[in-house]
Amino acid sequence: MDRSEYYNQSIKRAIQIMHLFNSQEKELSLAEISRKMDIHKSIVYRILITLESEGWLVKNPETNKYMLGIKLLLLSSVVLDDLVVRKTALPIMKKLSAETGETVVLTMYSDGGAICIEKIESDNSIKITSQVGKFFPLHAGATGLAVLMGMPDEIRKEILKRKPLEKFTEKTEIDPDKIIKLVEEAKKDDYIISVGSVDPGVVAIGIPINFTQGNIFMGLSITGPEYRFDEKKISFVVDELKKAKKEILLG
Known part of the structure; x- marks a missing residue:
């Protein structure tokens, strides 16, 4: 059975965005994420807002960049x-x-x-x-x-x-x-x-x-x-x- 037909594209993209963060790139901007994902900024922005509202990502007010949220520690x-x-x-x-x-x-x-x-x-x-x-x-x-x-x-x-x-x-x-x-x-x-x-x-x-x-x-x-x-x-x-x-x- 081909399970790919059951994939939820938005969830898949959200997970892929989370995987962009690592020890070398702890903070990423909307533009950087959009470029790395090769997805339009408007689509990325909606995903980022959702992840931020649920605590998976937080936005650094000083750099205006996103980083992984504390909820991951839980x-x-x-x-x-x-x-x-x-x-x-x-x-x-x-x-x-x-x-x-x-x-x-x-x-x-x-x-x-x-x-x-x-x-x-x-x-x-x-x-x-x-x-x-x-x-x-x-x-x-x-x-x-x-x-x-x-x-x-x-x-x-x-x-x-x-x-x-x-x-x-x-x-x-x-x-x-x-x-x-x-x-x-x-x-x-x-x-x-x-x-x-x-x-x-x-x-x-x-x-x-x-x-x-x-x-x-x-x-x-x-x-x-x-x-x-x-x-x-x-x-x-x-x-x-x-x-x-x-x-x-x-x-």
Whole structure:
């Protein structure tokens, strides 16, 4: 059965507009949205007014541009609360953070990035700021690269070559082929390390957690300031990450 004949064009366009917003384009004007959608301004305007009235979009009075509304957070919290793996991982992550003294982040692939679905903050005085719902790039930093590691080759390549990759620091690699090679090498050891590729002076060590039966790609990572990560600490963290991964997969 061809389900396309049942599509509601206005709803489809509204969803497509919502997908235009990302970490690089947090605000968009009517003209920008009209151009990206290749739809007349009058049609886009009616959709924007509807989305704004329902709280899905808000208009910045200073820039006269639209951005995603707070109501999305309410829906995301409902989804996150219902994730079984998040509930399973939480006590394991607390233990991991206590043993390593660092921040532990659980991420899952979503819409071209790695979204944080759970985080345990370090008790140390210097903390790495992240939050549940935050998006991490897949190509930069072990937090995102760990998610990338668990993907089939064809999906990984398609994502990395979809559009130009953003450079966050001088250490950020943006060549898709080099990133693919880096990930392939890291898969042999089942973990990956990054230093300052997203935030200067920050070390991240990530490990993929795969649920291939549901095509769910996740990553577990530990992050902290570079000065706390000597060779001995890195070896210890990698061992603890691998133990935590086994516990999470066993449920």
